[in-house]
Amino acid sequence: MYHRRLSMKPGQRAGRSGRLGVNPEESLGRHKVAHAQLLISYGQAYVAPDPRQQRSSMSVQVPETSLMHAKGGCAMISDSISRNAMAKQSGDLSVRAFLADYFATPDHWSVKKSATRVLSALNGWCYSQSRHLQAGSLVASVSAMVFRRQHAHLFHMGDTLVFRLRGAEFEQLSCDHITDLGGYRYPSRALGLDNSVDIDYTSIPLKQGDIFLFTTRAVRGTLLPSDYVRLIRQDASDLHAACDRLVAEATTRAQQRGYAVDQFCFQLVRIDELPEAQSSDPAPLYGELPIPPELTPGDCLDGLEVIEVLSRTAQSRVYRVRDQQTHAERVMKAPSPELSLRNAYLEHFLLQQRVVERIRSPFVVSVVEPSRARHYLYYLLSSLRGETLRQWAGRHPRATLAQRLEMAGQLGKAVQALHHREVLHQQINPDNIMVDEHGKLVLTNFSACHLRDANGHRQSGEILRPIGFTPHTAPEYALGDVIGHRSDQYGFASTVYWLLTGQLPYSRMTPDQLRSHTDLEALSYRSARSANPQITPVLDDILRRALDPQRALRFRRMSELLHALRKRQDITPPDAARRADARRFWQGVAGILLLLLVLSWVLR
Numbered sequence: 217m218y219h220r221r222l223s224m225k226p227g228q229r230a231g232r233s234g235r236l237g238v239n240p241e242e243s244l245g246r247h248k249v250a251h252a253q254l255l256i257s258y259g260q261a262y263v264a265p266d267p268r269q270q271r272s273s274m275s276v277q278v279p280e281t282s283l284m285h286a287k288g289g290c291a292m293i294s295d296s297i298s299r300n301a302m303a304k305q306s307g308d309l310s311v312r313a314f315l316a317d318y319f320a321t322p323d324h325w326s327v328k329k330s331a332t333r334v335l336s337a338l339n340g341w342c343y344s345q346s347r348h349l350q351a352g353s354l355v356a357s358v359s360a361m362v363f364r365r366q367h368a369h370l371f372h373m374g375d376t377l378v379f380r381l382r383g384a385e386f387e388q389l390s391c392d393h394i395t396d397l398g399g400y401r402y403p404s405r406a407l408g409l410d411n412s413v414d415i416d417y418t419s420i421p422l423k424q425g426d427i428f429l430f431t432t433r434a435v436r437g438t439l440l441p442s443d444y445v446r447l448i449r450q451d452a453s454d455l456h457a458a459c460d461r462l463v464a465e466a467t468t469r470a471q472q473r474g475y476a477v478d479q480f481c482f483q484l485v486r487i488d489e490l491p492e493a494q495s496s497d498p499a500p501l502y503g504e505l506p507i508p509p510e511l512t513p514g515d516c517l518d519g520l521e522v523i524e525v526l527s528r529t530a531q532s533r534v535y536r537v538r539d540q541q542t543h544a545e546r547v548m549k550a551p552s553p554e555l556s557l558r559n560a561y562l563e564h565f566l567l568q569q570r571v572v573e574r575i576r577s578p579f580v581v582s583v584v585e586p587s588r589a590r591h592y593l594y595y596l597l598s599s600l601r602g603e604t605l606r607q608w609a610g611r612h613p614r615a616t617l618a619q620r621l622e623m624a625g626q627l628g629k630a631v632q633a634l635h636h637r638e639v640l641h642q643q644i645n646p647d648n649i650m651v652d653e654h655g656k657l658v659l660t661n662f663s664a665c666h667l668r669d670a671n672g673h674r675q676s677g678e679i680l681r682p683i684g685f686t687p688h689t690a691p692e693y694a695l696g697d698v699i700g701h702r703s704d705q706y707g708f709a710s711t712v713y714w715l716l717t718g719q720l721p722y723s724r725m726t727p728d729q730l731r732s733h734t735d736l737e738a739l740s741y742r743s744a745r746s747a748n749p750q751i752t753p754v755l756d757d758i759l760r761r762a763l764d765p766q767r768a769l770r771f772r773r774m775s776e777l778l779h780a781l782r783k784r785q786d787i788t789p790p791d792a793a794r795r796a797d798a799r800r801f802w803q804g805v806a807g808i809l810l811l812l813l814v815l816s817w818v819l820r
Contacts, residue, residue, distance in 0.1 A: 253489065254363060255488040255489035256278060256289060257486045258276045258485045259454070259458055260483045261480075261481075261482050262463075263467065271295060271307050271479060272293070272296075272307050272432050273308045273311040274291075274481060276290070276483070277289065277291075278290075283323075287330070288364025288365070291361050291485045292360040292430075293358075293376050293430040293432070294306075294359075294376070295375075297355075297402060306354040310338065310358050310407055314334055314335065314360060317337070318330055318334050318362075322638045331371045335415055336415075339407050339408055340411065342408030343410060355408040355409050356408065357407070357433070358371075358374060361485070363422070363487070366422055367419050369418075370389055370416070370417070370420060371417055373416070374403035374406035375392050376390065376433065383425075389418060424489060425487065427484060427486045428485045428486075429482065429484055430485070431480075431483070432480070432481045434480055437475065438466040438470050447465055448484065455485075466480045505591065506591075506592055507592065508553075512525065518586065519541055519588050520586070520596075522548075523535075523545070526547065529552065531663060531682075532549055533551075533552060539587055541587050545599040546584055547600070548594050548596055549597065551593060565593070568663065569583055571639050572665075577629065579627070579658055580634065584597060600650045600660070604648075605647075605649040605651055605711075605715070609718070621716075621781070624716075627657055627659065628708065630659040632778065634704070640667075640700075641664070642680050642707070643661060643689075643707070644659070644707030645689075645707065646715070647686075664679050681693070688710040688714070689707065690706035690707060691736060695732070695733060698767070700767070701773065702767050702770045705777060706767075708762075708774070719742070721759070721763045736765040758780045758781060762777050
């Protein structure tokens, strides 16, 4: 990811104009492909009388190609008031935190939803932290602009300034939110100022050649709109030099008018090239590619040699392949040739790769980019050498409870990583979990995965039903109820129950047998302690709650369940421990009495 952030010293600037572009040839060091990418140039300059009192921060960040299509690039500026003892920290924190969290939001979220969620969460955190500070506060004015495809999305709080220069037209895009208190002017509706914040949002159509200026309140009263146009247009090819001219002119004007030479901060962003308008649907990425034919060991496809056929199902084909160029082994997943006319399934297949790409966890299988351009519809996964969790449990019947709970913790981290990205796995069971040769657990098989709030995709229950239910599937799938994170929680807890006991929690129930909600009332939970006496009553109660047939009665969040499991992993039941303590006590008493008896015989 390309990330350039400047917190400039007095009078300092970067040495050359930055050019940021994301395109298919970026890895080759090229900056332009006609009509294929968004290309941005930027420049920055900053001056402050005392660097220790620096209170402004600015940044331009454009990610790599895959993330650029989903999230866009971002330019941002932040500023705090001079009387704030935490001015430097608040300005710097707001920029760093927003950029880190915005690009980590789910890809299917809109720009507006992603940015407002991040800013609202950041505002609440800054406000809560400020209440515990003895001096100063984490309050800052913030303006962030996201450039995605044909539009710029402006998010603004406080009194930072954003202008657009289009031709000879110079227009202010941000609103001044200022409050007069005791003769001083303070920003209102700023980040961290109140527990809730009202964020200004504007969507702006882009044109090639648009220039956006980000600056701070300190520049007010120094430069006129005509000055900005003249100084920027004087040599628009070098935006850093244009920012230098703005700093120099603003400083001169301030000195001439008797103003304090305050902190001046300028950032220019120019749209050099726009991508062609394209649909927001993910299908155009690979939707025109044909489905691979049936492959057998020895066949070659796009430079990938098939080593082994791992599975053939009605929905997909899975092969172990070797890249003939890098000799690396991969796992190829492709749609079944019989589904060439099933557009709904093919759309979901395209979604699967996007889902796995967004997950960053050592306990979740990872997508690998092919070394060549693909000519068929498939995606590659990292190759795993190991066995399924079911096979592992069969080969290790004497594994300790501590070992099994450790594996349950790894599975919990995998599920939690999915939920952080608003992804439901929907098929958590021992056959979709791999254990590698080092004993690490990896969650696989995303054929039924579902992105929450993903517009245009089938409901999660409709995705899973054609694939089929398992004994670990939550009851709400069979009953057509609402599906959510707690549904994956049931699958996780059922798998953990099976791992600890070798049995299922409900002996007379499978999802296929459920017909109505009254069937749920007839279900009776089978205590895990009846199959494994080492399980504590507390741990049994945790599993009982996570496996409740009524979805609303389970843990609210996966994190709550994992926290409870970490706190209650005692292997020895409390009552057994009390019995052992009592036994040792009476053994000690008996020993003392025996010693007194012997002494009485000796002294007689």
